[in-house]
Amino acid sequence: MRPFLSPTGGEPQWAAEATHGVGTAGIRSADLETAPLRSFVTVVRAGGISRAAATLGQAQPALSQQVRKLERTVGRPLLHRSPSGVPPTRAGEELLPYAERILSLSAQALTETGRVLTGRCGVGLLEDLAASQLPQALADLARLHPDATLEVLSMSDAAMREAYDTGRVQLVLNEVAAIPGPPRRTVRHPLVWAIGQGMDVAADPLPVVPFSDTCS
Template sequence: MDLDIGSLRVFLACVRLGSISRAAHAFGRTQPALSQQLRRLEELVGDALFQRAAKGVSLTDAGMALLPYAERIVALSGEALAGVPRATLSGRCSVGLLEDLTGTALPAAFADFSCLHPSTTLELLVLGGAETMGALESGRIQLALCDAAFLERPLRWGTHVPLWWAAAEGFDAFADPLPLVLFSEPCRWRNVIFSALAQAGRPWKVAFESGSLSAVQAAVRAGVGVATLLPTATGPGIARVPDPVGLPALPDIEIGLARRAGNEEDGLVNAVEALLKQLVA
């Protein structure tokens, strides 16, 4: 019994969009068709992958366990289909990355890429948004994948991902004032959060802040407060807060891909760019 890559793509889309109906819209298919495909995947795995509710879906323990494998299988499939001959790739490619995306299959996929192309060296750098364009212009990195607001237009490629309210299990989302776990300044999303809460009339307080994703995750996991995270940054012990608890809706975040000018003929950079698109799309 083999895992079907198409079903894994559907599973990943439901995770990232938080809803089977939104995933069906993205694929241009009906919700019942996607639900049936997910049921077949659950039968194969032997356990439920999602907790279903009127407002969307959240991962079960089994779904959380499957997630990194699904990301890696889909990423490797995309790389295999690209059909880049190993012998033609050599050199070094550095990628600037939004820290929230390090929880995806990117690091593992880069490791696999290096094994397939032993004459290459890949580097992942976690950069703040404001640092990204400077790193591209100086040649410190060849590619950047981050919040599109920090990148010059036109982008090489972009996609929208949801911003989630995320908390530990059992967190009281009706707490007054609402305790927030935030990324330290400078963080563009802080004003987005404050504006949404003000419009909803929700009092709040800053309970914890840090410039480190792992520190923010640890505070959320410990029940210190609620944070706003991309789906890829939730992880074990942190779950999306269901919509009906009174927290305001948050806008999607545009993730963009930029490339240093003048390296359009570099085969290694072309291959890494294609890999990034496959992983994040």
């Protein structure tokens, strides 16, 4: 008996499996390469070696070698080879969803790490954020995406909402209550009062200076 984990999660299921005389001591750790996985998935989805080879632009012998390499890695046959076709074996059916997930994650990782931003993006934010957080953010943007242009506009809440509604800015950094629409990401910053060590607030109170009426 061995546990079979569903590729979509959930509790493990137990299934019986013939080991052809090989015990658990013969099981070894191995890496699954993407090229053999892609060949296997394409053969199954295309329904045959020749159609899969045409899809991938490979010669049939090279494609067959990739599938056999994957079979050696997992230690089990993955395809039923017959004149009528090459349907997957039970092991092939079990491997297929994992193989597709691995290929999908590999493509996603390459896309995300290789993504380059271009064009203009207008950003509206409050002045205190512009002074404290903006310099490092601009330096990081210039380093990671040298072809992108960021136009930063420091403005009041009302002006920020108008700029967003008219398309002048595409990104707004502000308090949640002032965001025109549901926020994409929120960050919590604690509010603190800072005074000198020798100051007695009770004996010498200080007036609170608020923002203008157009600011929160």
